[in-house]
Amino acid sequence: MALNNTDLIKIKLSHKDFSYEIENVCRIFFPNWKISFVEFDDFIDEKVNFISINVDNLKNNAIIISVSANINDKKDNKTETILKRQASEKDIELKVCVLVFKILSEITITKPKWGVLTGVRPIKLFHALSVHNGIEYSMDYFKNELLVSDEKVNLARNIEANQNKFLKSPDKKSFSLYISIPFCPSRCAYCSFVSQSVEKSIKLIPEYLKLLEKELIYTAKIIKELNLKLESVYIGGGTPTVLEPYQLKTLIDIVITNFDMLSCKEFTIEAGRPDTITKEKLKVLKNSFPNIRVSINPQTFNDNVLKIIGRRHTSQDTVRAFEMARTVGISNINMDLIAGLPGDNFISFCNTIQKILEIEPESITLHTLSVKRASNIFETGNDIYKNNKEIDKMLNFAYGSFPKFNYNPYYLYRQSKMLGNTENTGWAKKGFEGIYNIYIMEEIHSIIACGAGAVTKLKKPMENKIERIFNFKFSYEYINRFDEIIKRKGTVRNFYEEFQ
Template identity: 40%
Template sequence: MIKLTCIGHDTEFEINNIIHLFEPYMEGEYDLQSTLEGNEASAKLLKVGVVLYECTRQVEPADNEIKLKKNRKLVLKEAVYDVLYQLTGKQMPWGMLTGIRPTKIVHDYQKQGMSDKVLRARLKDVYRISDAKIDLMMEVAKAEEEILEKNQKDEISLYIGIPFCPTRCVYCSFTAYSLEAKRNQVESYLDALCKEITFIAEAKKDHPIRSLYIGGGTPTSLNEAQLERLLKHIKASFNLENVGEYTIEAGRPDTITREKLEIMKAMDVGRISINPQSMNQKTLDTIGRHHTVEDIIEVFNIARELGHDNINMDIILGLPGEGVVEVRHTLEELKKLGPENITVHTMAIKRASRLKEQQDDYQLAEATKIEQMLDISQRACRAMGLAPYYMYRQKNMLGNFENVGYAKPGYECVYNVEIMEESESIIAAGAGAITKMVYQNGERIDRIANVKSLEDYIGRIDEMIERKREGFEKYR
C-alpha cells in the first residue's frame, strides 16, 4: 500500500498508474513523494518517515510548452518507476508504458525522423521497455504502416453495433443485453438502427469507405430474418463494391447457423469471426458459454464449406482455471482448423464484469504464467504462418501485458488497425456507439456519442441522428 504525495505538479493520475504496476510485488505500507521543482523531477520512497530509495531526473528541454509538459510527465513517471524498481527488483515487460496504443509512440517518433536504432534505444532507456516488447512494437508498427499508408483523402470506416448476446460471459463489460430479457425489443432496435444507417449513408455518400465492421455484443444473436433484414438494408444504403473490407463478428458458435452463414456470404460479407476463447470444455462451462468445443469445430467447417475464406478466431489467456497446458491445447486445436486470423487477448478484469464482482471465486493466472502463455501463443501463431499486425493494451490486464492480432499475409483486419491508430474517421451506429471524427492527420479527434441504454437509443433515435448531423456540420 502506497500513500502518494505530489508536490509542484498535477501528474497524480499517471503516477498512480505506475504504482499500480508494482502493487502485486509489494508488501507493507509506504509513503511516496513525487516532486517537480523547476526542471528537476524527484521521487522518494519512505517507510515510517525513513527514506528507503530516491531518484532524481532532469527534464529534457523542448521548443514549446506542450512538449515541455509532456517531458515533465515523462521524467516524473521515470523517477517513480525507478524507486519502485529498487524496492521490488521487478522490471516490467512494458516498462512504465501504461497507454493502450503502444505503437503510437513508434509512429510519432518515426514521423519526427528518428531512426530505428535511436528509437529502440529510447524505448529501452527512457520507457524501460524490454527487448522482446520493443521487437513486437516495431514489427506491428511496420505492419500497421503498410495498411495506413493506403488510406485515401476523406475516407471513412463504419461501425455498426448489435448490443445483444445469448448470455453474458463472466469477463464481459461491453454494452450488451441478454437476448432472453430483451428479445421483444430487437425489432424496435433494428428499426432505429436502420434509420441511423440511412442517415449516415446519405450524409457520407461522397466519402469512400475503407472498412465496414459489424460488432457487438454478438451480431449473430439476431435470428436469420433479422440478420438478413439488417444486411439487406446495409447493402441498399451503401455501395459495397467500394468497401475494402466487410467484417461481421459472428462470435459465439451457439448463435451461428448454416443459414446465417449463407446470408452473410450472399450479402458480400468478406470476413467473419468465430470466437472460441478456449478449446477446453471445462473453461467454456466456467465462463458462461453455452456451447461445446465440437460446436466450434462444426460451425467453422460449415463456414469453410460455404466459401468463407477469411476467418478470425479469438482466444483469451488467463481465463479462470486455465494454465499453460490448456492454452497449448487450444492452439493445437486452432492449428487443425487453420484460420486466417487469430487474436490473442490477455484477460482484463473489467469493473463492470461479473468476474470483477466475484474475482475471489476464480483462480486467475499469475503474471509469470501469462508471460509463458503469450510466448507459447506467439510461437504457435508464427508456426501457422501468422504474423502480428495490430496490438492494444487495457487497464487491469493480468500481468500488465497486451492483446495481439495475428494474420496470414494479406488477411490483416484493416478496421482493427484504423480503430487502434485513429488515423481516419470512424462513423459508428447503434446503442453505445461512439463516432470518432479525425482531423489534421490524427492531431485532433472529436467524438459523437450515442446513448448506451437500449431503451434510450430506441426512444431517442432522432436525437442521436441530430447529434451526428450537428457533429458532421461542426467538424466539416
C-alpha cells in the first residue's frame, strides 16, 4: 500500500479512554498519516478511510469487541467476546489493540515484528515479566499476547540476559550524571533535536558554560548533602567536542573536583562529529579521565550519504579521528551507525558494517532512522519509506555479523516513526557495555541532569515511578531563565528527604 503523508484515517471509538493506545497501533502501519477521532455516532462517508471500534459491555458478564475498517477500499472486520470478570480495563484495551493490529496487518499485508508493542522500552517490560514469572512466561507473553515475532522475542531475551547483571538491586542512593552540550557545527538532515539556528547559538557557548558550571557546582552540593553515590557520567548533546580543548578541560575538571568520583564506573563523552575532533581535544579527554569512553559517530561510511544528510565530514575523517583516539591511548570507543539513511541501500550499508568491523571499536550502537516532523528530511519522507523493506535486510545483516566479531547486544530502545517499526540496539565486546545506556533505558536509578534540554529523572527505590525536573530546552532560554533552573534543581532535595 502506498504511503502518503497527506492521507487521513478517521477513528470512531466507543471507549474514548483507549484512544492513545489505538492511535499508537495505527501509527505502526501509517506513521505519518493524519489520524482523527470522531464521535462514535458520526456518519463517515464510504470514501474516507476509517476504523470503527465498539466495546459493548453486556449484562451477562460478557464484553463484545467489534472492529471494522475500510482503508483505501480494503475492508475487514473482526469480533471477539471476553468475560468481564476476567478482564481489567488494561486487558480489554490490549484485546482491542490486538484486533486493530490484526485487521491493519491483513489490510496492509504486513506483519510488524514488534506486534502491538509501541513503548520505548520493551526490554524493561520483558525483564519485569521475567522477574515475576520467569523467562518462558515473558517469551510466551511477548509472542502470544503482544504478537511479537520469534526474531524479536529472541533478541529481547538475549539482551535481557546480557544486561541482567547490571540490573540487580541498585543502591537506593545511586545515580548517574548527565551533562548537556546542545551545540553542533551544523544541522544533520535527520535531526529533530536542534531547532535553533546552530551557527547563531554557537556564539552562546562561553556564557552557557559559565552558567553550566554554576549548575554543576550547585548540583554537586545537593548530592553531597544527600550522600548520593555517582555511578556514571555522560556528556552528550549536541556535540560536546564542539568545545575548545580548554573548555573541555574546565568542564571535566568541574565534574571531577566537585563530585565524588570514587564510585564512578564510567565516564562517557560524545565526540559525535568527526569534524570536531582534534588530537589536542582527545588528549584532554584521556588526561582528564584515563578510562574515558568516547563515542565517535560515523553514522555511515558512504560519503555520498554523508553529503545528503548534511554531515560536513567524510568517512576518511571518521577513520582518522578513530586512529587519533587510539594514538592518544583511548581504549573504550563507541561508534554509532544509522540504518535507512536517505541515499543508502543494502549493499552500501553492508560495506559500512564491514568497515566498522575492520576498525573494531569496543562498542557499536546501531540506530534505525526515525523520521520526525521537526527534521529536514520529513518532507522527503515518501522516498525514505521506500527503504522500509530494505531495513529488515540491513538489520539482519548487521545482527548476523556483529556476534562473529564478539559483539553482544546489551541494550535496546525504540522510537516513534522508526523505519520498518524496528529498534535501536547497542552491541559491545564483553566488559565494554555502556552502563549509562542500560541505566537510562531500563530506568533503574536516578539520572540527575544539567544543561539546556536536560531532564532530571528521579527514581523512587523499589518503585516503578519516576519524577521529572525539566531544564529549558534551548541554550538562550537556559541563559535567560537560569534562576528558575536553579530553583527547580533544589527540589531534588525534597524528593530524597523521604529516603534519608
